[in-house]
Amino acid sequence: MNTSVRNTARLLGAGLRALLVLTLLCGVVYPLAVTGVAQALFDDRADGSEITTEGEVVGSELIGQRYDLPKTDPADADEAPRPDLRWFQPRPSNGLGSNSVNPQYTLILSGATNRSGDNEELIRWVTDAKEAVVADNTAEGYRPRPSEVPADAVTSSGSGLDPHISPAYARLQVHRVAERNHLEVHQVEQLVRDGTEGRTLGFMGEPRVNVLRLNIGLKELAGS
Amino acid sequence: MSPEISGALQFLALAGSLALAYRPLGDWMARVYSSDTHWRPEKWIYKVIGAHPEAEMRWPAYLRGVLAFSAVGVLFLYALQRLQGVLPGSLGFRSIDPDQAFNTAASFVSNTNWQSYYGEQAMGHVVQTGGLAVQNFVSAAVGMAVAVALVRGFARSRTGELGNFWADLVRGTVRILLPVSVAGALVLVACGAIQNFSGIHEVGQFMGGTQEWNGGAVASQEAIKELGTNGGGYFNANSAHPFENPNPFSNLFEIFLILLIPFAMTRTFGKMVGSVRQGYAILGAMVTLWIGFTGLMMWTEFHHGGPAFDIAGGAMEGKETRFGIAGSSIFAVATTLTSTGAVNSFHSSYTGLGGGITMLGMQLGEIAPGGVGSGLYGMLVMAVIAVFLAGLMVGRTPEYLGRKIGTREIKFAACYILITPALVLSFTAAALALPTPADSMTNSGAHGFSEILYAYTSASNNNGSAFAGLNADTQWFNSTLGIAMLLGRFLPMVFVLALAGSLARQSPVPETAGTLRTEKPLFTGLLVGTIMIVAGLTYFPALALGPLAEGLAS
Numbered sequence: 187m188n189t190s191v192r193n194t195a196r197l198l199g200a201g202l203r204a205l206l207v208l209t210l211l212c213g214v215v216y217p218l219a220v221t222g223v224a225q226a227l228f229d230d231r232a233d234g235s236e237i238t239t240e241g242e243v244v245g246s247e248l249i250g251q252r253y254d255l256p257k258t259d260p261a262d263a264d265e266a267p268r269p270d271l272r273w274f275q276p277r278p279s280n281g282l283g284s285n286s287v288n289p290q291y292t293l294i295l296s297g298a299t300n301r302s303g304d305n306e307e308l309i310r311w312v313t314d315a316k317e318a319v320v321a322d323n324t325a326e327g328y329r330p331r332p333s334e335v336p337a338d339a340v341t342s343s344g345s346g347l348d349p350h351i352s353p354a355y356a357r358l359q360v361h362r363v364a365e366r367n368h369l370e371v372h373q374v375e376q377l378v379r380d381g382t383e384g385r386t387l388g389f390m391g392e393p394r395v396n397v398l399r400l401n402i403g404l405k406e407l408a409g410s
Numbered sequence: 411m412s413p414e415i416s417g418a419l420q421f422l423a424l425a426g427s428l429a430l431a432y433r434p435l436g437d438w439m440a441r442v443y444s445s446d447t448h449w450r451p452e453k454w455i456y457k458v459i460g461a462h463p464e465a466e467m468r469w470p471a472y473l474r475g476v477l478a479f480s481a482v483g484v485l486f487l488y489a490l491q492r493l494q495g496v497l498p499g500s501l502g503f504r505s506i507d508p509d510q511a512f513n514t515a516a517s518f519v520s521n522t523n524w525q526s527y528y529g530e531q532a533m534g535h536v537v538q539t540g541g542l543a544v545q546n547f548v549s550a551a552v553g554m555a556v557a558v559a560l561v562r563g564f565a566r567s568r569t570g571e572l573g574n575f576w577a578d579l580v581r582g583t584v585r586i587l588l589p590v591s592v593a594g595a596l597v598l599v600a601c602g603a604i605q606n607f608s609g610i611h612e613v614g615q616f617m618g619g620t621q622e623w624n625g626g627a628v629a630s631q632e633a634i635k636e637l638g639t640n641g642g643g644y645f646n647a648n649s650a651h652p653f654e655n656p657n658p659f660s661n662l663f664e665i666f667l668i669l670l671i672p673f674a675m676t677r678t679f680g681k682m683v684g685s686v687r688q689g690y691a692i693l694g695a696m697v698t699l700w701i702g703f704t705g706l707m708m709w710t711e712f713h714h715g716g717p718a719f720d721i722a723g724g725a726m727e728g729k730e731t732r733f734g735i736a737g738s739s740i741f742a743v744a745t746t747l748t749s750t751g752a753v754n755s756f757h758s759s760y761t762g763l764g765g766g767i768t769m770l771g772m773q774l775g776e777i778a779p780g781g782v783g784s785g786l787y788g789m790l791v792m793a794v795i796a797v798f799l800a801g802l803m804v805g806r807t808p809e810y811l812g813r814k815i816g817t818r819e820i821k822f823a824a825c826y827i828l829i830t831p832a833l834v835l836s837f838t839a840a841a842l843a844l845p846t847p848a849d850s851m852t853n854s855g856a857h858g859f860s861e862i863l864y865a866y867t868s869a870s871n872n873n874g875s876a877f878a879g880l881n882a883d884t885q886w887f888n889s890t891l892g893i894a895m896l897l898g899r900f901l902p903m904v905f906v907l908a909l910a911g912s913l914a915r916q917s918p919v920p921e922t923a924g925t926l927r928t929e930k931p932l933f934t935g936l937l938v939g940t941i942m943i944v945a946g947l948t949y950f951p952a953l954a955l956g957p958l959a960e961g962l963a964s
Binding site: 194197198199200201202203204205206207208209211212213214216217219220221223224225227228231232233234235236242243244245246247248249250251252253254270273277281283285286287288290291292293294295296297298299300301302303304305308309311312313316333335336337338340341342343344345346347348349350351352385386387388389390391392394398401402 | 411413416419420423455458459460461474475478479480481482483486501502503504527528530531532539540541543544546547548576579580583584588591592595596599600601602603604605606607608610613614615616617621622623624625627629630631634645646647650651652653656657658659661662714715716717718719721722723724725726727728729730731732733734736737738753754755756758759761762765852853855857860877878879960963964
């Protein structure tokens with residue numbers, strides 16, 4: 187009995203020493219070394235690909251933002267956000283949350299809705315979003331058909347932070363954006379064309395438009 | 411170019427890159443585990459541990475090493491989370507509650523990486539980098555060590571010795587996982603994954619005001635998370651989060667990392683048993699399933715059956731624009747056919763049949779190609795079952811790689827394949843029979859059932875992905891899933907090592923005209939059939955109630 191207890195203790199001791207030395211290697215040396223090299227070679231990307239205009243950071247190229255009107259009542263947490271239709275609108279993000287665990291911060295919590303295809307709530311969200319996209323994007327002499335609304339315009343992404351929309355959704359917003367900013371339609375169309383990224387090497391991923399970059403371009407265009 | 415063709419090309423590019431890496435990496439791993447020399451840092455580590463790397467272990471000793479190291483790992487990670495509130499470098503985050511800390515510790519040590527917490531709001535730098543990421547390395551190295559021990563069981567004879575656990579653990583970490591992770595992490599940073607220690611900071615917004623962002627050692631964790639088939643995300647959105655997976659190239663690269671070691675280990679196996687063609691036969695079965703599953707997944711997701719998707723005009727719910735349907739489908743199949751469980755899109759919002767494919771992938775036992783190490787040993791156990799079935803058909807004592815598969819061996823193999831279904835089905839039944847667990851479901855009906863079936867499938871098979879509509883941060887789910895993960899990881903290892911010990915003691919039987927040629931395509935076919943029948947029959951009733959019912963209704 188005593189020897190087996192002693193043997194077990196010795197084995198656990200060896201396990202603990204192995205864990206500690208590997209923690210030093212994989213949990214301290216490795217991340218610090220990678221951080222050092224990453225910061226030396228790619229510091230802007232390692233820090234989150236922030237975009238600066240006129241000396242101000244306006245966000246990360248990789249992280250989607252909301253382009254909503256200010257709340258009518260800032261104290262009302264439940265007030266539904268209304269999109270500011272001057273700007274190109276991103277995808278819905280119904281799965282996004284805010285932090286509940288360490289409330290000293292107001293962190294954005296990435297996430298998806300996790301609703302299934304036959305979920306009543308998702309069906310309602312998609313139906314409502316489709317109606318809203320058609321209504322919001324109706325401009326003088328232009329009314330999108332519901333069948334023209336692409337899937338990404340009415341569904342939430344996996345992260346809730348998708349920085350992109352499909353070129354089809356960007357094109358669908360062109361007439362409205364031009365009208366609201368008193369620009370010519372062809373100017374805004376050109377902006378979307380310039381902002382469209384194709385597939386990487388011609389075959390990886392999907393064509394897409396970065397909404398933040400698009401709105402920065404739009405702001406310059408409208409301001410000049 | 412249509413999205414379907416782009417998907418096919420992405421899959422081909424992925425398969426081509428994996429093929430290029432297959433031989434060099436497989437040969438390298440065979441050398442690592444057969445080498446007589448020790449690198450200088452390894453000698454220091456052995457000195458600290460007090461281990462003698464040349465001392466051969468029989469299977470009970472090898473198993474004791476695995477269990478002792480893992481037990482210490484669970485306790486250490488549990489303590490680290492419980493103490494987070496007082497540890498420096500934790501961003502002021504509070505300690506994790508006991509049930510969740512147990513769940514997370516069990517999850518990361520068992521290579522599952524199921525997460526009932528939200529990474530960005532719960533875990534500070536110390537726990538993420540010094541606790542969770544470390545288990546990403548060592549739990550993977552443990553899996554590889556057990557696989558190598560089984561391979562030695564086939565390669566050796568008239569001995570019971572399976573190698574030295576400490577040496578296998580340290581070599582797997584130092585010579586395989588660390589170097590590839592360093593390179594992988596830097597590639598990911600170059601794509602845009604973040605790597606800093608800036609903590610929580612404010613970032614300006616286009617519409618004015620600021621957002622609070624959480625910085626951290628993301629790329630370094632992302633690389634080993636995929637390479638070690640772990641899957642625990644730094645952020646809640648896992649590999650859908652742009653800071654973890656910034657662009658279509660990083661997406662394919664992460665899938666490449668997931669599949670890299672599990673496929674290449676079949677070459678390692680072939681090298682170590684002295685016939686690379688035996689490795690190819692196993693590889694053939696893995697690749698067949700992988701291609702089949704990916705094809706089916708793309709078909710059902712592009713076809714987008716389901717009321718909400720019909721209205722939307724595509725199954726883009728829970729998927730990122732930059733990856734699209736194809737990049738998401740390839741990822742989802744790779745992550746559930748291995749024990750990874752990282753997600754770049756949310757499986758709960760896949761079509762009914764798509765969700766079923768992810769579940770079936772795990773239920774096959776994650777062997778095509780499976781987790782690092784666990785995929786190979788799982789597949790070899792299946793091969794043992796397959797030769798046994800073939801032996802029954804012709805009335806001969808089955809042999810595999812010159813070893814007789816007798817009563818003892820087949821008992822171990824049978825126990826191995828029964829453990830996980832027993833865990834999955836009994837825990838699912840218990841959760842549904844009790845009054846409260848069902849309150850955690852977001853969706854109702856067939857999909858609600860799938861959420862719970864998925865959770866126990868994922869935990870018992872050490873996958874870690876979720877139908878994340880399930881609110882799993884309850885005492886019931888934290889506790890039972892934690893137990894399922896530990897039993898689903900370590901009980902099979904007991905039988906694998908026992909099997910290895912039993913094989914290593916045998917004298918090789920000479921090959922005769924009647925020996926089943928296990929390096930031929932016929933055997934690959936038999937193996938695939940065995941896998942589909944064994945898993946299919948076990949889980950078919952449960953799958954019919956969940957994903958099949960949902961898929962056929964839409």
